Amino acid sequence: MPPPPHGREATLLPADAPGGPGQGQQHRPGPDSTAYMCPYCEAVLSNPAAAQCESCLRPLPQQGTPVLRVQFPTGELKVSVGQHLVLGRDAGQSPVAATFTQYDNVSRRHSTVWLDPSGTAWVRDEGSTNGTFVNGERLPRGVEAPLRDGDQLRLAADVTGTVQLT
Ligand SMILES: [Zn+2]
Incomplete structure (x- = not known):
């Protein structure tokens, strides 16, 4: 008879190992x-x-220096400290217009995202027609709202990006 396998216990990961299912959805207190x-x-x-x-x-x-990323279905946007990135459909207004051209309800100049030197990310609605939303909540025009890692940033009805702050 072969001995029972003893190797399995050693390969078990701790229950709270990063990268497990549901990671990033949890908001721990403290x-x-x-x-x-x-x-x-x-x-x-x-x-x-x-x-x-x-x-x-x-x-x-x-x-190192923090970087803000917003992962949209049509592309990933990357913002460095000090850079203000205008999101919108008009290539004359937004350097990332190609990410949004297929969405008719995104304004030509929709919102701006940036990263301040302390590593805090921000978004501001630029008077868009159909609104800028953070985790489902519409931002009043011109108000600066902080973005946190894992937040859902939505432009108009159906363009949702996931915020990554590293
Ligand atoms: Zn150590």
């Missing part, structure tokens, strides 16, 4: 800093921006 762990020893980092892990003393990967 400060975000608790989510930062050392990638080597998994100690919780009190200062995620520190140069090294205070537990294992290995150098930590530096965040």
